[in-house]
Amino acid sequence: MNKPRVDIDEIMERYPGEPRYLISLLQDVQAAYNYISPEAMNLVCDHVGVPLTRAWSVATFYKSFSLEPRGEHEIRVCLGTACHLKGGARISEGVEMDLGVEAGRTTEDLKFTLETVNCLGACALAPVVMVDDAYIGGATRTKVRNLLKKL
Numbered sequence: 001m002n003k004p005r006v007d008i009d010e011i012m013e014r015y016p017g018e019p020r021y022l023i024s025l026l027q028d029v030q031a032a033y034n035y036i037s038p039e040a041m042n043l044v045c046d047h048v049g050v051p052l053t054r055a056w057s058v059a060t061f062y063k064s065f066s067l068e069p070r071g072e073h074e075i076r077v078c079l080g081t082a083c084h085l086k087g088g089a090r091i092s093e094g095v096e097m098d099l100g101v102e103a104g105r106t107t108e109d110l111k112f113t114l115e116t117v118n119c120l121g122a123c124a125l126a127p128v129v130m131v132d133d134a135y136i137g138g139a140t141r142t143k144v145r146n147l148l149k150k151l
Ligand code: FES
Pocket: 078, 079, 080, 081, 082, 083, 084, 118, 119, 120, 121, 122, 123, 124, 126, 128
C-alpha cells in the first residue's frame, strides 16, 4: 500500500525552527516518504538552522533513517547463527535472484527493499524471514517467493 502524500511544508510547520527539532523532523520526513532525499534534508536544515554536515551525520548514524528510496515492502532475511545454520544464506541468495537486487538495495519499481539482519529474535523458528511486520518461520525460498507474488 502506498503511503499518503504529505506535503513537506506541512511537516516543517509541525516544529519551530530550532536545532533541537532536527531529529523529530527527520523522523517525520522518513515516515512520510520512506527516505530522506537531499532536497528534504536541505529544507530541514534551513528550517532548524543546522549545518548540512551535522544533519547528514545524524541521518547516517541512526539506522532508522534511509538516505535512499525504500521499497513499499521491506524484506529482512536473517543471517544470524541459528538461521545461517539452517540455510539463511541460500534463502537470501534466492530472494536476491528473484528480485534482481542485492541485499541492502531496493527494486527499481520501488516495490521491495531487501535487507539481511543478524537476528530477528525468533531463532526457534529458524530460518526466519520478515516481510514487513510478518515473520515467516521455517522459511524457504519458495515460501518467500509465493508470499512476495501476492504483494
Ligand atoms: S538467528 Fe535468525 S532469528 Fe535469531
